[in-house]
Amino acid sequence: MDQWAVKQDGNKPNLIRKPSKQHIREEWVGRVYTALCILFLIVTIIAIVYFVASRGLSTFIKNGVSIGDLLTGLKWAPEGEPALFGALPFIFGSFSTSLLAALIAAPLGCCAAIFMTQIMPGAGRRYMQPVIELLAGIPSVVYGFVGLSVIVPMLRNIFPGQGIGLAAGALVLSVMILPTITTIATDALAALPSGLKEGSFALGATRWQTIYRIVLPTTLPALLTGVVLGMSRAFGEALAVQMVIGNAPHIPRSLFESTSTLTSVITLSMGNTITGSAHNNALWSLALILLAMTFIFVFIVRFLERRNKR
Amino acid sequence: MQNTGLSVKNLSVFYGEKEAVKSVSLEFSPRQVTALIGPSGCGKSTFLRSLNRMNDTIGGVKTTGEIWIDGHNINDSGVDVVLLRQQIGMVWQRPNPFHKSIYENIAFGPRYHGIRSKRELDGIVEDCLRRAALWEETKDRLHKSALALSGGQQQRLCIARSIAVKPKIILMDEPASALDPVSTAKIEELISELKKEYCIIIVTHNMHQAARVSDRTAFFYMGKLIETGETDQIFTNPVEKSTDDYISGRFG
Structure with a gap:
């Protein structure tokens, strides 16, 4: 030109x-x-x-820690003599809290989305969806505070232990990721071509048969996308988890025992270390693991979206 | 051989305040194709959808009047819409195969009406595909996704799917308007074949199609049934002036 x-x-x-x-x-x-x-x-x-x-x-x-030791070591004593950098408890903590949170939030979110799109589409999308999206706007410190004053005492009263720990962290996270999962599930279900549902109705299928045989299988990749995005949010959440999880650097033996996550140990220790020290570098290694996990989550979402388009 | 027809008496359908179908009475005979024609928005699709109570699935629709099939009024509160829709199948303008294999698309309906045996389902799938003239094209890939079929094949699959639950009446809402001429010809051929067993009611915008495939034609305008009769008579010698104007293309 x-x-x-x-x-x-x-x-x-x-x-x-x-x-x-x-x-x-x-x-x-x-x-x-x-x-x-x-x-x-x-x-x-x-x-x-x-x-x-x-x-x-x-x-x-620089510090001569082997990757294997960091990923599989059980003991975290960065200031000790000798210094030990076993991050497995944190990796375990991050995975278990976010997986548990997704296990709790996925059925809740997907079922809420089914109600809002299939059972009461008018009021559901007009009133309930904005309310659920409101949950996403609540600052995480508020979630942590509510968790600390409501969930932790409740768990302490019902189950053995202090209340703080894995279960409390997973519960707080599940509420935090609920809006993500619900919103994505609602959009996916609402975008389902109406012809598919009508086609099923016209064959004499009931509403439930249509939902679990046509609606859910067709939208499954999109629903999973929502769950994975929710999990990645749970994986990266630091503050609210740190407030209720107890922050003990070991793998818990029960759901109600104190533990730590990758994010909580970074936020707790970052300010107390000297730049360039072995401890500080080890925290960066944890951040690197978080970053790598985030990439993996993004890849999973991409993969699911590609499958969804087919 | 089915001997079930449909008899509609004073059917009105309201969308909120708007009366989309105004007190229509019409008879549909078994083993005949009846074409519903008329300009867009004349109520013919709404009328068709009320015959298997598909309008129930959208909110704010009120239906009055009677639709009789085998001595039962469809609009009766005691009627189970699930059983009703098994009797009255439907095919839409846009092919809407489920995101499943060809086999599963056909087996979906019969499974829900209690057929579990694999051999029986295999038989139904083959029979329905043969009757929809799709068996030869698909017999080697029954377990492949139905979405890989062409538009015309998908539409024939949807017809096969609808006859798999052994309906007595098949409703078709512009079944060929999204297809190319070759696929359209195949669908029309199929309709002529199916009318030997079923009562078929078809909405179409294509005058030539109505003339080719139907035995009787009903002309709708502004929600009212203007005229109905033998297709030959409607197309050559209509009684009402507006029918004549419409089929000769002077409006609509």
């Missing part, structure tokens, strides 16, 4: 071949501006990954 403007003989009037100066300028301004924005994003992401990776990997390179 541009070379036409260059080759253009100025004397010949040619209305369609020579783009006006204004169009070229607009085109370039738009192109440069959007390119700068994406460049900024890419640079930021690469910088974060590089920073976390370089700090996180120096535990293994």
Whole structure:
């Protein structure tokens, strides 16, 4: 396009071949501006990954901790003599809290979505969905506070132990990720072509048969996407979990025993370490594990979405 | 051979305040194809959907009047819509196969009406696909996704699916309007074949299609049934002027 403007003989009037100066300028301004924005994003992401990776990997390179020891070691004593960096309790804590939270929240969220889209679509989408989305806007410190003053005493009264621990963390997280799962499930169910449901009704299937034989199987990949996104939110949540989980650095023997997650140990210890020290680097290694897990969650979601499109 | 027809008396359908179908009375005979024609928004699709109470699934629809099948009034409060819809199958404008295999699409309905034996289901699947003229094209890939079929094949699959529950009446809402001419011809051929056993009611915008496939034609306009009669008579010698105007393309 541009070379036409260059080759253009100025004397010949040619209305369609020579783009006006204004169009070229607009085109370039738009192109440069959007390119700068994406460049900024890419640079930021690469910088974060590089920073976390370089700090996180120096535990293994500079401080001589083996990757195996970090991933499978049971004892975390970074200031001890000798210093031990076994992060398995935190990895276990993060996985178990987010998995339990997803196990609690997935059926609740999906069933709520079924009610809002299939049983009372009018009022459901108009009133109930905004209310559930409101849950997503509550700050995590509020969740932690409520968990500490309601869930923890309740667990203490019913079950043996202090109340704080794995179960409390999972319960708080399950409420936190409920809106994510419900919203995505609701959108997926509402986007189901109405012809499929009618086709099932027309064959004499009841509403429940239609829901569990047609609606749910067809939307399953999208529902799973919601659950995985909820899990990744639970995995990354630090504050609310830290307030109710107890923060003991070992693998709990029951649901009601104190434990830690990757995020809670980072937020608790980060301020008390010296940059460049073995302890500080070890925390970066934990952050690196979190980052890697987030990537894995994103890949799972991508994979499910691709399957959904088929 | 089925001997069940449908008899509609003073049927009115309201969307809120709006009366979409105005006191229509119409008879449908067994082993005949009846075409419902009329301009968009004339109420013919709403009328069709009220015949198997599909309008129940949308909120705010009120239906009055009687629809008789085998001595039962469909609009009676005691009627089980699930059993009713087994008797009256339906095919839509857009093919809507389930996101399952071809086999499962057909077996879906019979399973829900209590057929569990694999051999029996196999028999039904083959029989329905043969009757929908789809067996030769699909017998080698029965367990592949139905979504991989072409639009015309999907529509024939939907017809096969609807006859799998042994209905007596089949409702078709513009079944060929989303298809190419070759697929349309196959669907029309299929309709002529199926009418030997079923009472078929078809909504169509295509005048030629109505003339080709139907025995009787009913012309709807503004929610009212204007005229009904033998298709030949409606197309060559209509009584009402608006029918004549519509089929000769002067409006609508």
